[in-house]
Amino acid sequence: MPVKGSPPSVRPAGSGRTDAATTERRGRRGNARTPTRGALAERLAPYVLVAPAVLIIVVLRLWPLVLGVNFSFTGDGELNGTPVGLGNYLELADDPLFRTALGNVGLLVLLLPVAVAIPGLLATFIYLRVPGNRVYRSVYFFPAVLSPVIVGAIFNLMLGYDGPVNAALGAIGLGPVDWLGDPDIAMFTVVGVHIWATFGMSLVVFLAGFSTLDASLLDAARVDGASLGRVIWHVIIPSLTRTIQFVFVTTMIGMLTSMFGLLFVMTSGGPEGSTYLPEYYIWHEQGQMNRPALASAASTVLFVVMLVVGLLQISLLRRAGRQD
Amino acid sequence: MRQQRWWAVLMVAGLAVTGCGSAARTESPSGESPQKQQQKLVVWDWKSSEPAAATYIEKAKADFAARHPGVTVEFVAQPFDQYYTLLGTAIQSGKGPDVMLFNGGGQIRDRTDALLPLDQYVAEDKSRLAGWEAFGKDGKIYAAPVTLQGHPIYYNKALYEKAGLDPAKPPATWDELLDSCAAIKKATGATCFALGNKEGAGIQFWMSGLGSGILTPQEYDDWIAGKRDWSSPHVRRIFELWKEAQDKGLNNKGANSTAMFTDIFTVFETGKAAHIIGLMSDIGHWKDFSEFLPPDKLGVMQAPVASEGATPSLPYDGGIGYAVAKWTKDPQLAADLVRSLTSTEALTAFYAKAGAIASDTTIDVSQAGPAVGGIVQEIKTGKPALHVALSSKTLDLMGRLSQQLLSGSATVDEVVEQLAASDRAG
Numbered sequence: 102m103p104v105k106g107s108p109p110s111v112r113p114a115g116s117g118r119t120d121a122a123t124t125e126r127r128g129r130r131g132n133a134r135t136p137t138r139g140a141l142a143e144r145l146a147p148y149v150l151v152a153p154a155v156l157i158i159v160v161l162r163l164w165p166l167v168l169g170v171n172f173s174f175t176g177d178g179e180l181n182g183t184p185v186g187l188g189n190y191l192e193l194a195d196d197p198l199f200r201t202a203l204g205n206v207g208l209l210v211l212l213l214p215v216a217v218a219i220p221g222l223l224a225t226f227i228y229l230r231v232p233g234n235r236v237y238r239s240v241y242f243f244p245a246v247l248s249p250v251i252v253g254a255i256f257n258l259m260l261g262y263d264g265p266v267n268a269a270l271g272a273i274g275l276g277p278v279d280w281l282g283d284p285d286i287a288m289f290t291v292v293g294v295h296i297w298a299t300f301g302m303s304l305v306v307f308l309a310g311f312s313t314l315d316a317s318l319l320d321a322a323r324v325d326g327a328s329l330g331r332v333i334w335h336v337i338i339p340s341l342t343r344t345i346q347f348v349f350v351t352t353m354i355g356m357l358t359s360m361f362g363l364l365f366v367m368t369s370g371g372p373e374g375s376t377y378l379p380e381y382y383i384w385h386e387q388g389q390m391n392r393p394a395l396a397s398a399a400s401t402v403l404f405v406v407m408l409v410v411g412l413l414q415i416s417l418l419r420r421a422g423r424q425d
Numbered sequence: 426m427r428q429q430r431w432w433a434v435l436m437v438a439g440l441a442v443t444g445c446g447s448a449a450r451t452e453s454p455s456g457e458s459p460q461k462q463q464q465k466l467v468v469w470d471w472k473s474s475e476p477a478a479a480t481y482i483e484k485a486k487a488d489f490a491a492r493h494p495g496v497t498v499e500f501v502a503q504p505f506d507q508y509y510t511l512l513g514t515a516i517q518s519g520k521g522p523d524v525m526l527f528n529g530g531g532q533i534r535d536r537t538d539a540l541l542p543l544d545q546y547v548a549e550d551k552s553r554l555a556g557w558e559a560f561g562k563d564g565k566i567y568a569a570p571v572t573l574q575g576h577p578i579y580y581n582k583a584l585y586e587k588a589g590l591d592p593a594k595p596p597a598t599w600d601e602l603l604d605s606c607a608a609i610k611k612a613t614g615a616t617c618f619a620l621g622n623k624e625g626a627g628i629q630f631w632m633s634g635l636g637s638g639i640l641t642p643q644e645y646d647d648w649i650a651g652k653r654d655w656s657s658p659h660v661r662r663i664f665e666l667w668k669e670a671q672d673k674g675l676n677n678k679g680a681n682s683t684a685m686f687t688d689i690f691t692v693f694e695t696g697k698a699a700h701i702i703g704l705m706s707d708i709g710h711w712k713d714f715s716e717f718l719p720p721d722k723l724g725v726m727q728a729p730v731a732s733e734g735a736t737p738s739l740p741y742d743g744g745i746g747y748a749v750a751k752w753t754k755d756p757q758l759a760a761d762l763v764r765s766l767t768s769t770e771a772l773t774a775f776y777a778k779a780g781a782i783a784s785d786t787t788i789d790v791s792q793a794g795p796a797v798g799g800i801v802q803e804i805k806t807g808k809p810a811l812h813v814a815l816s817s818k819t820l821d822l823m824g825r826l827s828q829q830l831l832s833g834s835a836t837v838d839e840v841v842e843q844l845a846a847s848d849r850a851g
Contacts, residue, residue: 181538198825261688262679282623282682284832365506369624372681372828388510390817391535393517 166404173397181394189398199399202377205288206406209356209378212292216352217345220300224307225333228314238308245301249359252298253366257281260290284375287368291376292356295363299355303348310344350414357407379403465497466753466762469512470526472745474502481775489765498762512536523753524762527568529559529743531817540567541749546760554767554784556743558809568746569767570784571775572706575741576634576810577800579714581615582722584699588612595726599638599666602729606675609699617675619698621689622831623682625824630685632663632823633740633810634702638728639663640811642736649809655845659732664830664837666731671831681828685709694718700726705782706744711796712780720794727803739803740810743784819847 176185193199223241227234244252259266260280267277280290318340322332338345361380368376370385377385379399387396472478486498501522503511509532515521516539527533533540542565551557556570582592588609596602606617620627637645640659647654654660670676677698683689690709693701694717703709714723727737747766749759765771772783776790782800790801812820823844829835 178535178538260682262682277678279679279682282679282832284828284834371623371625371825373832373834374825384510385821388507388513390821391509391513393513 169397170401172394173401175394177392177394185394189395190402192395193398193402198374198377199379199382201374202379202382203402203406205376205378206357208288209292209360210353213349213353213356216292216296216300216356217303217348219296220303220348221307221341221345223300224304224311225337227304227308228311229329241304242301244298247298249295249298249362250366252294253363256290256294257367281368282372284373287372288376291360291363291367294367295356295360298363299352299359303352306348306351307341307344310341314340346418350418353410353414357410379406464495465499466524466759467522468498468500468524468526468747468762469503469508469515469522470500470747471503471505471508472526473500475779477779478775480778481771484774485766485768485771488768488771489762492761492765493758496758519752521750521752523759524747524749524766526571526745527560527748528745529556529568529570529574530813531815531820533560533567533746533748534562535817537562537565537567539751541751541753541756541759542567543569543749543760543763546757547764550764550767553769553787555786555804556741556746556784559742559744559813560746560748568743568748569763570743570746571767571772572744572781573741573784573804574707574744574810575705575739575782575800575807576630576702577705577725577739577796577803578634578700578728579693579703579711579796580700580724580726581693581696581698581718582724583718584609584613584615584696585724592724595724596729597727599729599731603673603675606699613696613699615696616677616698617700618670618677619689619693619701620670620676620680621683621685621692622680622824622828623684623688624686625821625827626685627680627689628667628823628827629812629820630702631667631827632812635666635728635731636663636811637738637740637808638730638735639666639732641732641734645738645808645811648811649814651814653814653848655841655848659735661837661841662732664840667827668830668837676831681831690714705741705800706779707781710780710782711794711800720796723794723796725796725799739800739807741782741804741807742809742813744781746784815848816851818850819844822847 173189174184174186175181176183176188220241223237227238227241231237258264261267262277262279262282266280271277278286281287314337318336319332322336327335358380360378361384364370364376364378364381370377370381379402383396383399383403386392386399473482482500489496489498512521512525513536516536527536544566547566547569550569554570556573557566559574560566560568560570580595585592585595585605588605589612590605590608596605602617609615610617620631622628639662640648640657644654644657644659648660671680677683677689677692683692687708689701690703690713692698693703694714696717701709703714711720711723711725727739728735730737747763749756749763753759767784769785769787772785773788775781776783776788780793782797782804786804790797812823815823826835826840826843830837830840
């Protein structure tokens with residue numbers, strides 16, 4: 102594996118540089134022992150250097166976050182600015198719409214394996230050189246360059262009740278499906294479209310992973326007469342563990358953070374509120390219902406959810422790293 | 426030396442960033458005198474960028490410039506999808522436009538905290554303009570109406586002719602409507618109603634468009650006055666008919682996935698449905714339909730009477746109107762701009778170019794065809810639309826529940842009960 106080969110070639114050079122720096126610093130300290138001003142400046146230097154970055158993070162990130170969380174404990178409308186304690190959070194817990202939104206986050210997590218398996222399988226076929234693999238390589242990537250709004254608009258037309266998809270189904274004798282109007286189907290439709298629109302990126306990552314695959318292992322498996330299924334299961338998947346984990350993480354982030362455009366264009370959260378996600382709920386309460394404080398509370402909940410998911414993913418990646 | 430200079434740059438940058446953070450909290454960082462700031466008024470809306478509204482804005486600007494030379498007016502057209510989100514942010518920070526456009530009803534009532542009562546400034550316009558109620562709260566007026574928005578029932582006269590019905594005599598009762606629709610379906614295959622309920626707006630149009638044919642005048646007035654009796658059989662009937670229309674196949678297929686704005690209007694224009702509860706201004710109105718349906722093929726009918734004692738009337742309110750922000754420096758100046766934006770000349774231009782039914786009752790509409798004539802003559806006896814009286818929270822809920830009624834996953838009883846609870850909670 103080339104990855105294994107590269108670190109040794111980098112590390113000695115890097116460690117050498119560190120050594121040089123240490124000796125230089127030692128030398129300078131020796132010279133500047135008497136004037137204490139220099140020592141003080143040197144002690145302060147790292148803080149000064151780090152200060153701008155810390156300030157930017159504190160002022161532009163953490164402080165607004167604190168303000169937002171603080172704001173979520175105040176009321177809306179006539180109660181604007183008055184503390185209401187956990188009122189907003191209790192209202193959220195009571196709101197079936199918000200519960201649906203959180204439930205849909207759970208659904209996204211459950212659908213994650215599908216979203217990873219599709220680009221994985223297609224990349225495998227490309228790697229195994231199925232006829233026309235060069236064409237597929239570019240065709241698969243094409244939707245990834247379209248904006249969610251355009252994708253949504255295209256699929257709105259395609260999946261309309263009297264649209265071409267239903268017409269095609271009708272031609273082969275299947276009843277029309279209300280893709281975006283049936284609350285039991287709509288969320289799957291939107292997730293399906295999202296996967297269609299974004300799997301190209303994961304496919305590229307998988308192909309990059311394949312380029313590190315040891316071809317002799319595949320040849321050995323073939324010589325032993327392994328079937329395609331067995332090659333995938335026993336050779337390809339174990340060799341690509343890290344790539345698969347990376348795709349899992351990025352796909353999860355993509356699903357949780359970039360579905361808004363599609364939802365906005367395709368379903369507006371409907372039908373019957375079945376396709377709400379926390380992001381859309383926050384936008385709806387803040388912009389349409391004029392409930393900024395409630396929206397703040399929902400944002401805080403979403404933040405905590407993302408934090409938990411993020412930490413889980415980090416620990417997963419760490420464990421994977423150790424295994425390697 | 427070079428490195429030290431770099432540090433200095435970084436330090437300054439860091440300080441500048443912190444400086445900006447705190448500067449946002451001070452009131453007037455620019456140090457300009459209030460007098461100088463007065464020379465400019467900023468208007469937010471979602472209309473001024475539309476070609477159809479160009480002449481209207483021009484006329485209003487000219488009218489204002491004649492009265493206040495030297496004051497510049499800047500129109501900032503925001504995308505409508507994001508309008509109230511952006512406005513909410515401006516209100517939250519207590520800074521923003523001096524004058525802003527609002528939809529009547531819930532959208533403005535929810536935000537009156539940030540607005541200036543206009544009663545003293547617009548007293549002269551009270552009788553000339555119609556539709557003030559939609560912009561009022563607790564007896565005060567917060568915006569001057571530009572257009573009227575309402576829900577006339579349009580019908581396709583060509584389909585009536587094909588079915589052998591008299592296009593000059595649309596059905597007057599619900600039963601007659603069912604008969605006519607059956608005849609039209611048989612002769613042309615067109616459905617009775619064009620219904621788009623993807624956004625949950627279809628039920629609002631339904632409630633207001635048909636409400637005057639279902640509630641008694643007393644019930645209607647009580648509803649508008651805030652005394653809403655959700656247990657009344659007539660209120661229930663609104664939702665029963667909604668469900669009945671779906672169950673009897675009066676609606677086009679896939680109503681829950683068809684957008685009101687603007688897919689459903691195409692269904693009506695192209696003759697796939699005989700009736701539509703449309704709008705009077707903006708879109709989905711007589712001028713909008715005229716591309717496919719010439720004025721002589723488009724009729725306007727009153728709500729069919731569906732229960733005894735009901736007297737049909739045109740449901741309408743102030744559609745859009747300009748309001749003045751509480752934080753504006755010179756309220757008189759901003760209010761004068763609002764008056765220019767509702768001057769007869771400007772509104773006439775808006776009516777002529779955009780086809781909107783303007784709030785000004787003195788505009789002559791005799792040239793525009795029978796549908797417009799039919800609407801305008803009803804304005805005198807018209808009443809505020811039923812759904813406009815509800816809070817945006819209740820309307821939002823009603824949208825979702827109406828979708829459940831169409832799909833059969835909720836009963837009329839459950840729906841009415843939930844709406845009553847939401848309405849009582851305010």
